[in-house]
Amino acid sequence: MSLATADLAWDGSAPMRDAMALATVARECVTSGVERRVLYLRLALLPARLREPRHLRMVREALAPVLRPTRARLYELPGGDLAVLSPPPGEHLEEVRRTLSRLMPEIAAETLLPTLRLPAEAARLLTLVEAALGLDGTSAPAPEPASGSPPPSGAEMDAALRALATSNLASFLRRQTIWRLASGDEQAQAVWTELRPHVADVAAALLPGRSLAGSPGYARRFRHAAERRMLADLARPQEARALGEACLPLGLGAVTEAEFLRLDAVLGPQGRGHLVVCVAAEELLADPAGFALVHDLSQRRGWRLGLDEMEPALLPLLPAHRLALPMLRLRFRPELLSGDGAARTAWDAALPADRSRVVLLGADTPVAIAWAWQRGITHFTGRVLEARL
Amino acid sequence: MGFPVAQDWRTALAAMPEGALALFSPARGPLAARRVARALMEEAAVLGGGQVLALPGGDLLLGAQAAPGHRAGRVIAGLTGRVPEAWILPAGRRLAEARCRDTTSPEPVPGLAELEARCAPMAVPDFARLTLFAEGAGHRPVAQRLGPAPLGLPDPQLESLAREWLCRRLLAALADPAQRGLLPALRPGLRLVLDLPRGGLPAGAPLRGAAPDDPNRPIALLPLSSRADPARFAAIESELRAAGWAVGLVAAEARALDWVEAPGLAWAVPVGDASPRHRPELLIALGRAVPGWCRVPGILHEGIAS
Numbered sequence: 241m242s243l244a245t246a247d248l249a250w251d252g253s254a255p256m257r258d259a260m261a262l263a264t265v266a267r268e269c270v271t272s273g274v275e276r277r278v279l280y281l282r283l284a285l286l287p288a289r290l291r292e293p294r295h296l297r298m299v300r301e302a303l304a305p306v307l308r309p310t311r312a313r314l315y316e317l318p319g320g321d322l323a324v325l326s327p328p329p330g331e332h333l334e335e336v337r338r339t340l341s342r343l344m345p346e347i348a349a350e351t352l353l354p355t356l357r358l359p360a361e362a363a364r365l366l367t368l369v370e371a372a373l374g375l376d377g378t379s380a381p382a383p384e385p386a387s388g389s390p391p392p393s394g395a396e397m398d399a400a401l402r403a404l405a406t407s408n409l410a411s412f413l414r415r416q417t418i419w420r421l422a423s424g425d426e427q428a429q430a431v432w433t434e435l436r437p438h439v440a441d442v443a444a445a446l447l448p449g450r451s452l453a454g455s456p457g458y459a460r461r462f463r464h465a466a467e468r469r470m471l472a473d474l475a476r477p478q479e480a481r482a483l484g485e486a487c488l489p490l491g492l493g494a495v496t497e498a499e500f501l502r503l504d505a506v507l508g509p510q511g512r513g514h515l516v517v518c519v520a521a522e523e524l525l526a527d528p529a530g531f532a533l534v535h536d537l538s539q540r541r542g543w544r545l546g547l548d549e550m551e552p553a554l555l556p557l558l559p560a561h562r563l564a565l566p567m568l569r570l571r572f573r574p575e576l577l578s579g580d581g582a583a584r585t586a587w588d589a590a591l592p593a594d595r596s597r598v599v600l601l602g603a604d605t606p607v608a609i610a611w612a613w614q615r616g617i618t619h620f621t622g623r624v625l626e627a628r629l
Numbered sequence: 630m631g632f633p634v635a636q637d638w639r640t641a642l643a644a645m646p647e648g649a650l651a652l653f654s655p656a657r658g659p660l661a662a663r664r665v666a667r668a669l670m671e672e673a674a675v676l677g678g679g680q681v682l683a684l685p686g687g688d689l690l691l692g693a694q695a696a697p698g699h700r701a702g703r704v705i706a707g708l709t710g711r712v713p714e715a716w717i718l719p720a721g722r723r724l725a726e727a728r729c730r731d732t733t734s735p736e737p738v739p740g741l742a743e744l745e746a747r748c749a750p751m752a753v754p755d756f757a758r759l760t761l762f763a764e765g766a767g768h769r770p771v772a773q774r775l776g777p778a779p780l781g782l783p784d785p786q787l788e789s790l791a792r793e794w795l796c797r798r799l800l801a802a803l804a805d806p807a808q809r810g811l812l813p814a815l816r817p818g819l820r821l822v823l824d825l826p827r828g829g830l831p832a833g834a835p836l837r838g839a840a841p842d843d844p845n846r847p848i849a850l851l852p853l854s855s856r857a858d859p860a861r862f863a864a865i866e867s868e869l870r871a872a873g874w875a876v877g878l879v880a881a882e883a884r885a886l887d888w889v890e891a892p893g894l895a896w897a898v899p900v901g902d903a904s905p906r907h908r909p910e911l912l913i914a915l916g917r918a919v920p921g922w923c924r925v926p927g928i929l930h931e932g933i934a935s
Contacts (some may be wrong), residue, residue, distance in 0.1 A: 394742050457741065457790065493786070496661035501668035525889070526854040527785045528882035530661055536708050537665060553859045556890060562907075563888040 255318040259369055260314045262323055263606065266365045267514040269358040270610055271423045274440045277330030279337055280368055284319035285352055288544055290344060290506045302339045304369050306332045323365075330355075363577050363610040370607065392450040397458055400446040404465045407446070413470060414438045418487060418599055421609070423470070432487040432516060435474070438465040463569050464493045471499035480506040489548045489569075492523040492530045495614040496537075504541055512541055521558055532602040549601070552587055560592035568592060569599045572608040572622070585599035588615065638682045641691055642725060644865065645718045649679070650695035651725040652702055654713040656735045662709035662784045664686075667807070673701035686732030689725075694848035710901075737784070744787055750795050752811070753802045756795050759813035761933050762822070762913065765926040768934035773816055774897075775799070776824030776850070789852060804836065821847035822897070822913060822929075826877065827855040829865035830872070835844040838873025846875050848895055848911075853880040856889070866894075877913065886912075899929075 256407055269276055273340055281299065283291065303324065306312050312326035312333070333355055341349040356365050392400065414436055419428040443452055443462060452459040467490055473479060480503060494500060495517060507515060517538065524531045524547065538545035546567025547558065558566065568591070576587065591598060595616035603609055603622030612620065642651060652673075670681045670690040677697035682689045692698040695705045706712040716725040739747060748756075750879060760776040761770040777795035782788045802808040803823075815821065824838075829851065830836055839846035849869050856862050856878070866876050877895030880886075886896055886905040897913035904922040914923045919932035 394740075457786075458784070493661070496664050498664055498668070501664060505668065505672055521856075522857040525857045526789065526884035528888070529659070529855060530785055530881050532662055532882045532884050533659075533665065533708060538707065539706060554857070557856060557859065558888060559890055562890060 250272045255316050258315040259317050259372060260472070262317070262325070263366060263369050265325065266358060266362045266369070267606060267610065270362045270613055274573070275328045275358060277326050277328055278356040278358060278363070278365055279324045279326075279330075279331055279333040280354050281322040281324075281340070282352045282354075282368070284321050284372065286347065291348065295344070296320075298343055299340065302336055302343060306336050310382075317369065319372050321368070321372045323369075328357075331603055344549060360614070363607050363614065366605075366607040366610055367577055375464060384513075389449055389451040391452065391455045391458065392447050396447065396450065397576070400443075401461070401465050403446055404442070404469055407469070408596060409437055409442065409466065409469050409473065412438050412442045412445075412466075416621055417625075419620050421620060421625060423613045431619060432485045434487040434621065435470070436487065436489050437470045439463045439466050442466050451468065460491065464491050464497075467491060467494040468497050468499045471497070473504055474504050475499055475503035478504055480511065483507070483511065483515070485514050487518060487546075487567075489518045489520075492519050492527050492534060495519065495534045496530070504543070507543075509542055512543040513541040516546055518546040518569055520549040521547050521551070521554050524558070546597075552579070552583075555590040556586045559590035560597075561590075564592065565597075567597055567599065569601050570617075572600050572604070576611055577607065591615065591617075630925065636683060639726060639916075641680070641682060642689075642718070642729075645679075645691055646693055647719060648695060650677075650690070650692045650698040650715060651721065652690040652692070652698045652713050652715045653725065653728055654690075654705065654711075654734075655685055655732050657687075658709065658783065659785065660712060660738065662711070663783075665708060666705045666711075666713070669701045669704055670698075671814060673697040684729055685734035686729065689729055728809060738782070738784055739787065741787075741790075744782075744791060745794075748791055751795070753798065753808060754811055754813075754906075757799055757812050758801070759815070760931060761816075761819070762929035763930060763933050766924050766930050768932060768935055770816070770819055772820040772822055772929050773911075774822035774824070775803075775812070775815065776851075789854065792852065793826050795895055796824050797831075800825070800831060800836075804831075820845045822850060822877070823847060824850045828854055829855075829869060836872070838869075838875075839872060841870065841875075846873055848877045848913075849874045850877045850879045850895075850897055850913075853878050853885055853889065856891075868922045875911075877911070887896075 265276070268274070281298070283299070299322070302315065303322070305316055306324060306326070310322050315323040315325065317323060324333060324336070337349060337353050340353060341347070347353070358365065415436040417430045418432040418434055421428040439462065453463055464621070471494065474483065490500070504512060518616045519531065519534065528580065535545055544566040546565050546569060548569045550558070550568055550570045552570070552573050576584070579587070581629060596618065598617045599619040599621065600608060600612045600617055601621050603612065603620040603625065608622065612618070645651070652670065654663070654670065656663055656713065661671050667688050669682065670688055673692055673924050674690055677695070678693035679691045682691065690698055690701070698714065702713045702715055714728060716722070718725070756777045758776060760774045762772040762774065763769055764771045767779050777792055777799055780788060780791050799812070802812055829849070851865070853866070869876050875895060877897055878891060879885065879897040881899065883898040883900055883905055886898060886909065887907050894909065895911035895913060896909045897915055900914040900920060900923055908927070910927065912928045914928055914930040917931055919930045923930045924932070
């Protein structure tokens with residue numbers, strides 16, 4: 241769930257309204273560049289003995305002198321958190337913070353009473369607001385495939401691969417749009433259409449009661465076969481003509497299969513100019529010689545090659561200044577926000593200087609967009625954008 | 630299919646007009662490179678009028694016009710590093726025929742089960758291999774690498790699977806005094822380079838290295854693919870260093886040196902004429918042919934005087 245869909249849970253209560261208003265302010269600061277300071281009081285995290293009514297009254301009294309004469313505004317968030325928003329320089333926020341830490345010496349002011357600068361720290365503020373809304377971590381546990389089912393035998397696997405070679409994958413083809421949304425844009429623009437077979441569904445149809453999760457070797461072969469089947473369809477002349485600006489996430493093996501090479505030939509020089517092929521970073525590490533061949537092939541043939549499924553942890557390993565590719569598809573992970581300063585510096589340094597080459601995958605929350613905008617990244621795939629349009 | 634066209638390739642070769650081109654790409658090397666070569670030849674056949682025939686030992690392009698075929702040949706050479714042989718017809722007909730006839734068909738690519746069946750009965754002396762290395766301008770061995778000999782499979786995925794299995798067996802043989810005699814005898818005084826599987830040393834392996842500041846401490850070679858899990862790799866690396874090993878990566882492509890950031894790690898890669906832009910502290914150059922740029926300090930190479 242994300243802030244964009246949080247209005248489904250709208251209960252009209254004042255804290256919910258305040259939370260949405262604060263999130264909007266944070267986003268607007270990012271868009272317009274207006275500076276604001278926020279003192280965030282994470283009262284929801286205080287131990288129960290410090291959350292009795294008398295403590296809360298004390299906090300209110302400490303805040304009162306700030307709110308009255310200045311233009312500061314108080315937001316009351318669900319769960320009991322408070323946020324005070326003020327124009328810069330906001331020295332009075334610091335005063336309140338000092339008063340509070342004097343009144344309640346037991347609490348760690350650094351973590352429980354952070355002061356945030358907007359728009360620079362908008363992402364952090366949105367994370368805090370999401371936490372207050374109880375939205376954090378809800379999307380984390382991925383639906384585990386039925387772990388009880390056994391892996392297929394070699395013979396079953398062979399039969400499934402044979403069936404796959406002749407089956408119609410049209411209903412298993414997933415199209416996803418890669419959007420361009422710069423800060424200040426009214427609407428997102430569709431830039432590429434990403435095409436891939438939904439391997440989990442194909443596997444469920446062809447290998448009922450079997451799980452590929454436990455055998456990566458088999459899973460890779462199966463994915464490879466599904467991609468070949470999709471490419472065979474795409475390489476038909478009428479399909480190839482209609483391909484347009486396409487992004488194909490493929491395994492390294494599939495790019496040098498006859499089906500892809502046929503698509504490459506059918507597209508012609510002009511069609512190839514619109515095609516982007518993305519290979520997972522993991523595949524580069526597993527088969528660097530194969531990647532070198534594909535890299536050279538892309539340059540000879542005129543389609544573009546990108547790195548797919550780049551995890552933040554892999555980013556410093558394959559920095560863009562070492563391997564310059566026309567596209568880098570980075571997966572958004574919460575540690576991009578929560579990682580320590582050194583890690584965040586390393587990630588930023590590994591991104592290509594030309595940020596228009598970066599696509600942020602899994603931009604499912606406004607926080608992800610805010611993080612990307614701070615770094616000049618404007619291409620996204622994810623639920624936030626799909627839901628808006 | 631509809632029309633049984635059983636045209637003999639010799640007949641097709643003989644029927645080519647004067648000035649036509651025959652281009653032969655033998656079925657050697659990685660499957661990916663072979664398929665790319667075939668696709669480029671097919672394009673040349675469309676552009677230059679002609680056809681590509683699949684022979685048991687490779688692909689033969691017969692092009693009525695020579696130029697597209699020559700171009701394809703150059704691109705194939707640039708991409709795969711293998712220069713296809715070309716003959717202008719009819720003068721080269723005899724040579725082309727001999728070449729196509731004499732090339733034996735490659736071994737079929739094994740499936741997963743077949744590969745397992747092939748590796749399981751291999752005895753330790755069948756796959757364990759000791760290679761000696763000299764450093765810089767010298768010809769005297771200073772280091773020795775103990776690892777499984779590559780099987781030369783055309784599919785890199787299968788090759789890395791086999792390496793994984795054989796590395797584990799090699800380690801088991803090294804740790805077991807009863808089997809140790811089956812391994813090639815290590816030379817005393819030479820620095821050891823040992824191939825390890827992705828997971829590093831097995832828990833409790835009695836394989837000690839040397840003091841952490843010993844410049845001649847042994848080097849553990851992990852496959853580049855082990856870096857795909859950075860947290861796990863860091864754990865394996867620190868474990869090895871604590872046990873007195875230097876750590877290196879082995880990859881099948883020298884350009885990986887330029888692409889992958891690997892501070893403090895040695896690299897073992899097959900080398901070519903072109904020197905990589907990024908030089909690691911220690912490079913282990915693989916291959917019997919030693920290019921000139923490898924004969925400098927800090928590079929171990931196989932140029933041993935026999």
